[in-house]
Amino acid sequence: MQNILNLVEQIEALTAEQKKAIAEWIKEIDKKITVTEFKLDRTEKVKRTTGILLEETIQELELKRKAVEDSNATLQKLLEDLKATQAQLIQSEKMASLGELTAGIAHEIQNPLNFVNNFSEVSNELIDEMTEQLEKGNTEDAKAMANEVKMSLEKINFHGKRADGIVKSMLQHSRSSNNKKEPTDINALADEYLRLAYHGMRAKDKSFNSAMKTDYDENIGLIKIISQDIGRVILNLITNAFYAVTEKNKLMLDGYEPTITVSTKRMNDKVEVRVKDNGTGIPQKALEKVFQPFFTTKPTGQGTGLGLSLSYDIVTKGHGGELKVETKEGEYTEFTIILSV
Amino acid sequence: MKILVVDDEKDVQVLFEQRFRKEIRNKEMEFAFAYSGEDALKYLNELHEAVLILSDINMPGMSGLELLRHIKEKHHQPPPVVMMITAYGDADNYNTAMKLGADDFLTKPLEFSLLKEKLKAIQ
Numbered sequence: 001m002q003n004i005l006n007l008v009e010q011i012e013a014l015t016a017e018q019k020k021a022i023a024e025w026i027k028e029i030d031k032k033i034t035v036t037e038f039k040l041d042r043t044e045k046v047k048r049t050t051g052i053l054l055e056e057t058i059q060e061l062e063l064k065r066k067a068v069e070d071s072n073a074t075l076q077k078l079l080e081d082l083k084a085t086q087a088q089l090i091q092s093e094k095m096a097s098l099g100e101l102t103a104g105i106a107h108e109i110q111n112p113l114n115f116v117n118n119f120s121e122v123s124n125e126l127i128d129e130m131t132e133q134l135e136k137g138n139t140e141d142a143k144a145m146a147n148e149v150k151m152s153l154e155k156i157n158f159h160g161k162r163a164d165g166i167v168k169s170m171l172q173h174s175r176s177s178n179n180k181k182e183p184t185d186i187n188a189l190a191d192e193y194l195r196l197a198y199h200g201m202r203a204k205d206k207s208f209n210s211a212m213k214t215d216y217d218e219n220i221g222l223i224k225i226i227s228q229d230i231g232r233v234i235l236n237l238i239t240n241a242f243y244a245v246t247e248k249n250k251l252m253l254d255g256y257e258p259t260i261t262v263s264t265k266r267m268n269d270k271v272e273v274r275v276k277d278n279g280t281g282i283p284q285k286a287l288e289k290v291f292q293p294f295f296t297t298k299p300t301g302q303g304t305g306l307g308l309s310l311s312y313d314i315v316t317k318g319h320g321g322e323l324k325v326e327t328k329e330g331e332y333t334e335f336t337i338i339l340s341v
Numbered sequence: 342m343k344i345l346v347v348d349d350e351k352d353v354q355v356l357f358e359q360r361f362r363k364e365i366r367n368k369e370m371e372f373a374f375a376y377s378g379e380d381a382l383k384y385l386n387e388l389h390e391a392v393l394i395l396s397d398i399n400m401p402g403m404s405g406l407e408l409l410r411h412i413k414e415k416h417h418q419p420p421p422v423v424m425m426i427t428a429y430g431d432a433d434n435y436n437t438a439m440k441l442g443a444d445d446f447l448t449k450p451l452e453f454s455l456l457k458e459k460l461k462a463i464q
Contacts, residue, residue, distance in 0.1 A: 107399075107428055114450040115352055122359040152359065155352060202399060203429070212401045 001030050093306045094232070107199045108166050112159035119159070123152040165192075179318075183222035187264055190216070190234050190273060194262050197238040201246070210245050215263035223271055223341050229318055230337070233311040237275040237335045238262065240307065243298070244279025244333055269341050276334040282327040290325060315339070342464050343371045345391035347381040347408065348426075349400040360453045370460065378403025382411055391421050393463060398427040398434055406437055413442040422463055426451065 008014065008022050130145040194212060201208045238260065245258035261276045282290060289295040291312040296305035315323040315337055322338040346357055354374045364370040373391060375381035377400055385391060394412065398405035409423055424445040425438045438446050445459065 110428055110449065111350055115350075115356065117450065118356050118360070118453070122356070126359075148359065151355070155355060159352070198401065199399075207433075209404050209407075210401075 001026060089306060090310060093310060102200075102203075105166060105196060105199075107203065108195060109163050112163040112166070115159035116156050116163070119152040119155045123149050123156070126152065179226060181224040181226055184225050184227040184230070186220055186223055186225070186230070186271060186273060187216040187218070189227055189231055190214075190262050190264060193231055193235040194238055194260075197235055197242060200239070201242045205246065208242070208246055210242060210258035210260055213259060213261040215261065217263075217265045220264060220266045220271055223339065225319060225339060226314075229314045230339075233314050233323075233337060234262075234273065234275070236307040236311050237337075240335075241275055241277035241279065241333070244277045244281070246279075248279045248330075266341075271339050271341055273337040273339075274334060276332060278332050281329040281331050281333055282325070283329050287325070287327060291323070342369070342393065342460070343373065343391050344393045344395060344460070345373045345375060345381060345384060345421075347375045347378065347394065347396035347400070347405065349376055349397065351376060361457070364457075369464070377401070378405065378408035378411075381408055385412065385421075393422045393424070393460070395424050395426060398425055398438070399429065406434070406441060409438060409441045409443055424459070 004026055005023055008019055008026075011019075014022070126145050126149045130142050130149065133139075133142040133145065191214065194214065198210075198212060201210075241260045245260060249256060249258050257278075259278050261274070263274045263276075265272045265274070286295075286297055290308050293309040294305040295309070312323050315321045319339055321340065322336075324336045324338070325333065326336075327333040346353060354372075357372055357374075358365065361370055361372065365372065373384065373388075375384050378396070379402060381394070381396065382403075385394075396405040396408055405425055405427070409425060412423055413420055420442075422444045423442070424447055425434075425443045426447045426449060427434050428449040435446050447456065
């Protein structure tokens with residue numbers, strides 16, 4: 001800069017004033033350059049710092065990514081555990097309802113077995129009498145007795161099959177579902193579980209009694225369902241209904257007659273199964289939650305809170321059907337299963 | 342002797358008719374059947390003729406014990422003999438039946454030879 005100033009001093013064409021002005025400008029420019037240099041330097045420093053920061057951030061992000069990966073793995077494991085627990089819960093709910101049924105099932109089997117034993121003894125006696133009559137030459141009487149033996153044998157066969165059916169349905173109930181839809185007589189299924197639920201309740205509470213009304217539509221025919229699953233739903237609804245009338249019965253209301261109605265109806269391509277009780281009804285607050293898992297109004301230890309939620313899944317997810325509820329607190333509850341044929 | 346058998350199992354009729362075929366043939370005993378407590382009461386109200394009633398306790402609707410109460414409270418002079426039958430031979434049922442005036446208490450499975458003796462003793 002000094003060189004430029006000296007050079008300007010030597011130019012004779014310039015007045016002293018002009019020289020002074022130029023010198024001022026040059027000093028001004030010099031100052032600006034100094035400032036700019038300083039700024040550049042500072043920017044450079046910032047750039048370096050930023051670079052370091054960026055590097056650190058990248059490292060941190062990498063750590064975080066790894067952490068997320070780890071927690072994902074943990075969550076996945078937890079999810080699998082949860083699924084396993086859920087499967088176990090479903091199984092224990094099944095076994096719990098089977099436990100409730102055991103006494104009922106024993107009773108249901110006892111009845112046909114009594115018939116089998118009795119009719120086989122009767123047949124034995126009849127054969128002796130028949131032989132006696134034959135020895136006397138009374139062929140007509142012998143023939144009549146042969147007919148009676150035949151009838152007794154038919155009864156043995158009928159009740160043997162009945163016991164067989166009960167054992168089979170019990171096995172089906174406890175087995176994990178094979179998810180196979182098979183043509184099923186829904187009326188017979190509903191009736192079977194109605195009886196089982198009734199005897200199950202009787203076995204638990206001897207004072208229990210309820211009128212049972214049935215109204216089955218005989219024109220339904222066979223419908224394709226997973227029978228043990230729908231059986232469980234029906235059983236669950238009937239058991240709940242019995243519980244509701246028992247609770248209301250405890251209030252000792254005048255003229256109260258506990259009544260449960262199970263009915264079926266075919267409507268075009270749909271079949272409805274209704275389970276109605278004149279029990280305690282469901283309060284509006286609880287109604288919103290009845291299908292939620294683990295929701296129960298029963299005292300601790302008496303209900304898993306899974307019955308209706310599993311029923312809901314079986315009907316909707318398992319069969320593409322609907323499970324509806326209508327209720328009036330203190331008066332009635334009616335559940336309707338709607339299935340497509 | 343007219344005996345009314347009350348049981349919700351319909352084949353009980355055929356069984357009794359077979360088990361007591363000789364007595365029926367000889368007209369020593371006559372059987373009528375009702376399949377519910379309600380039916381039994383209706384039968385008794387209309388016919389007033391059963392001397393002995395054999396009733397199952399565990400029936401849908403009106404239970405055997407309720408039927409027993411109705412019979413002993415409201416029916417007939419002299420009241421018919423009432424024998425209760427149950428698959429659940431527990432003390433509660435037994436005590437209630439006795440308190441309500443049951444004349445006998447039998448458990449399932451029925452011993453028909455025993456029952457026959459009891460019936461003949463009443464005759």
